[in-house]
Amino acid sequence: MSVALGKPIPYFEIPATSGLVFTPTACQGRKVVMYFYPKDSTPGCTVESMEFRDAIDDFTKANTLIVGISRDNLKSHENFKRKIELPFELLADTEETLCQMFGVMKMKNMYGKQVRGIERSTFLIDEEGVLRHEWRGLKIPGHVQDVLKAAIDL
Numbered sequence: 106m107s108v109a110l111g112k113p114i115p116y117f118e119i120p121a122t123s124g125l126v127f128t129p130t131a132c133q134g135r136k137v138v139m140y141f142y143p144k145d146s147t148p149g150c151t152v153e154s155m156e157f158r159d160a161i162d163d164f165t166k167a168n169t170l171i172v173g174i175s176r177d178n179l180k181s182h183e184n185f186k187r188k189i190e191l192p193f194e195l196l197a198d199t200e201e202t203l204c205q206m207f208g209v210m211k212m213k214n215m216y217g218k219q220v221r222g223i224e225r226s227t228f229l230i231d232e233e234g235v236l237r238h239e240w241r242g243l244k245i246p247g248h249v250q251d252v253l254k255a256a257i258d259l
Contacts, residue, residue, distance in 0.1 A: 108207055113234045119203060121194040122182050127172060129234050136169040136256050140227040141209045145177045145185035145195075149245060153225070154191060156249040161192050168232070169256040174198050175223060209241075229255055 106115045114129050121127040129137070140157065142150040157164075157171050164171055171193040177185070182195040196203065204210045204223060211224040225245075229238040229252060238255045240248065 106206060108228070108236050110236055110239065112236060114230055114236055115206060117202060117206065119196045119198060120179055121172070121196050122179065122186050123194060125194060127194065127196050129230070132170055132230075133234060134232050136167065136232055136259060137230040138164065138169055138171045138227060138252055138256065139174060139203075139207070139230065140171070140225075140252075141174045141204065141207065141223050142225055143223045144175060145181045146188065149225070150175070151185075151189060153245050153248070154185070155189055156245070157193070158189065158191050160249050160253055163253055164256060167253065167256045169229075172196055174203055176201060176204065227252055229259065231259055 108114050116129060119127050140153065142153055144150055154173055161171065174196040176198055178199055179197045182197055186195055198204055201210065207226065207228060209224050209226045210221060212219050213222050224242050227240045227243065228236060231237050237259055
């Protein structure tokens with residue numbers, strides 16, 4: 106099953122930090138930003154997560170929940186969340202369920218070698234669970250503000 110713009114996202118259950126299990130139905134009535142990032146505690150992923158963290162009040166005013174997603178396990182996520190004081194949950198997609206559903210797994214060049222990994226991507230889901238915006242293969246500078254504007258305008 107995969108996602109498509111203008112369509113409801115499929116149901117799933119995935120472990121999250123704080124001992125939670127994340128499901129899309131638990132978010133009904135709120136917009137949701139799901140940002141996929143390659144790896145906890147790496148420079149780019151840390152910057153991106155901190156930018157979402159720093160804009161949390163504006164997203165909250167826009168009735169928007171933020172969740173970060175990578176293939177790291179819950180222990181890694183808990184450490185990353187604590188280290189940079191993230192006020193939102195991180196989802197542990199160790200089985201690549203969401204990565205496959207959202208089509209974010211890509212072949213990438215790393216130090217001259219082809220490796221399979223997460224392409225930095227963000228998705229905005231409306232209050233009814235319908236996918237409204239997607240940003241794929243994005244660059245970090247200015248991205249969080251673009252997502253916030255889309256959430257406010259939705």
